Structures are given as C-alpha cells and as structure tokens.
Amino acid sequence: MTGKYxxxxxxxxVKYIINIKRKYTVICGDxxxxxxxxCRLIASPDSCNxxxxxxxxxxxxxxxxxxxxxxxxxxxxxxxDEDFIGLRDSSFSSLVNASDNYFVFVIRxxxxxxxxxxxxxxxxxxxxxxxxxxxxxxxxxxxxxxxxHDRLKQSCKPDIIMLEDSNSGYEFxxxxxxxxxxxxxxxxxxxxxxxxxxxxxxxAVIADAAALGMCMEGILEAASSKSEVHILLPESFEYxxxxxxxxxxxxxxxxxxxxxxxxxxxxxxx
Numbered sequence: 083m084t085g086k087y088x089x090x091x092x093x094x095x096v097k098y099i100i101n102i103k104r105k106y107t108v109i110c111g112d113x114x115x116x117x118x119x120x121c122r123l124i125a126s127p128d129s130c131n132x133x134x135x136x137x138x139x140x141x142x143x144x145x146x147x148x149x150x151x152x153x154x155x156x157x158x159x160x161x162x163d164e165d166f167i168g169l170r171d172s173s174f175s176s177l178v179n180a181s182d183n184y185f186v187f188v189i190r191x192x193x194x195x196x197x198x199x200x201x202x203x204x205x206x207x208x209x210x211x212x213x214x215x216x217x218x219x220x221x222x223x224x225x226x227x228x229x230x231h232d233r234l235k236q237s238c239k240p241d242i243i244m245l246e247d248s249n250s251g252y253e254f255x256x257x258x259x260x261x262x263x264x265x266x267x268x269x270x271x272x273x274x275x276x277x278x279x280x281x282x283x284x285x286a287v288i289a290d291a292a293a294l295g296m297c298m299e300g301i302l303e304a305a306s307s308k309s310e311v312h313i314l315l316p317e318s319f320e321y322x323x324x325x326x327x328x329x330x331x332x333x334x335x336x337x338x339x340x341x342x343x344x345x346x347x348x349x350x351x352x
Contacts, residue, residue, distance in 0.1 A: 083157050083182045086340045090133040091123050098123075098206075098213045100186070102159060103340040106198040107186045108295060110217065116213050117188045120206075121163045130329040134159065141185075149177060156182035164189040191299075199293035200315055219298050239282030240312060244275055246290065251319035257286065260338055269293060273300035277306065284310045291315035 086103040098120050100107075109117055123130040125140040132138055139147055141160045148168045151160075160183050168174050175196075178185060187193065204215035240261060245252040246264040256263040266275040269289055279285060285308060287301070294301075294315065305311035316322050324331040335342045 083184055084341055084344050087135055087159065087184075089159065090140055091120060091130055093123070093130045096211055096213065100215055102184055102186065104199055104202050105184055105301060106196060106202060107184070108196070108203045109186060109188045109206060110190060110192065110197050110203060110218070112190065115206045116208060118163070118200050120213070121188055125162055141166060141168065147172065152177045152181045152183070159184045159186060161186045161188060161205060169193075192296045195294040196296045200291040200295045200298055201291070203295040203298065206236045239284070240286035242279065242285055244272065244287045246272055246288070251288070254319070269297050272297060273304040276301065276304040276311065279308075282309050284312070286312040286314060292317040292318045
C-alpha cells in the first residue's frame, strides 16, 4: 500500500483531521486528549461521519480474529488502541510488518521496537471543536540536518560521533571523519550509549529518522544530562546517497516517497 490520505472523523460536537503518509503513524500523549474517543468513533461508524479515500477501521479481536484480518485485507488504514490485546501477542509485529495496510497506533507512551519515523509521531491538538495532529519532534527542515537539543544555537565540531549501527553508515563516517566514531549497535541503544560517554565533550548522534520515532523520548532524556548533544537525523543513509545523486533517482521519489515506497520502485532504482 502506498499513498497519502486524509481522514476526517466528525460528529456535531467534534471533528478529527488526520493526514497519513506512511505505513506506521503514532498518536501519543496524555489521557483526556481525545485519543480514545477517536478510536471509539471509528469503531462505531454509525455514530459519526468518516471520510477517506480508503477504508478506515479499528483493529479488534471479534468474530473474525485479528490475525485473520491482517492476513486477508489490504489497502486499509487500521487504528490500533493501546488496550488492544493483540499488542501483547508475539506474532503481532511480524503480521503487521507483512501486512499491506497502513496502521495508526493510538497510545499514551512509546512502544519500543516499533520502527516508526520521527516525522510520524504526533499529539492531538484541540482547537475549539477541531482536533488535528501536531508533530512531536520534527521541523520542516529536518530532511537535511535536524538539531533536536534546545541548547544548540550554532554548529560545532563534535568530539565524538555516535552512529546507530555498525553497517554502511558507520563505515562511511568512520573512514571519512577526523574524530572518533562509535557504533551504538542499534537505535534502541543510542540513549544508553549517550549516558555511558563520560567525557564532557560535544556529541554528534547520527541516526535514521525513518525508524527512530519510538526511541526519541529516551534519546532526548539521555541528551539532557550532557552539556551539548547534536542529534542529526537524515531520513536514512540510503536517502543521503540518493539525495546527492550517488545513485540516479528521480526527485519525486524523494519528495513524494509515500507514492513510491514499494518493491517495484526500489527495483527500478537498482
């Protein structure tokens, strides 16, 4: 499933406007912000008006088991509430990853292990009767370089560079940087690696924004204990290669990735 979609859910008292453009979207935040009401309305379409180009539903364990739903549907947007029993099932992540549907996770706190983009973590913001999504972490300019830490007002040369893994991105920076580079061995370990670094110097963390969404809260908490941390979030190392024409790639594949993020397009590029 590819594409960008707008979902409108409304009653006479309230209206939700939600834009979806990736497989995983996360709506998080405290209770009493309207998240549970949103799922209840979608689960009871007779109680509201739902407008979207594709079918929208809440994933539930009912007459048809949720496993069967995932295995036999495609092209839908499925909302998953944090109380959904399937979240505790060991097969859930593999079935979701294999599914040709989009998913919106409605939660109060982060779900570790969910490969969600930093761009797709939102909070509900209410303005009179309208509820819209506001980005939790990102800015419009993040695709080039994104400084997360509030204390950063100017660029500077880091004393150490932390890369999320030990693969191609790490090898590239290790070979081309004049400062020490270390691997965090996975984005789930970035926060611990920041805490372990005891020298009071400048740290640059470089990670793939495309899969870092559920790790950001821990990373920011760890960064707040240090004097200066740069968190640099390109979409991915592969994105940087395509952006700088290392591999020939039409510009729309990058600016409108939601329309081309499928196996067919990847094969065309390669």
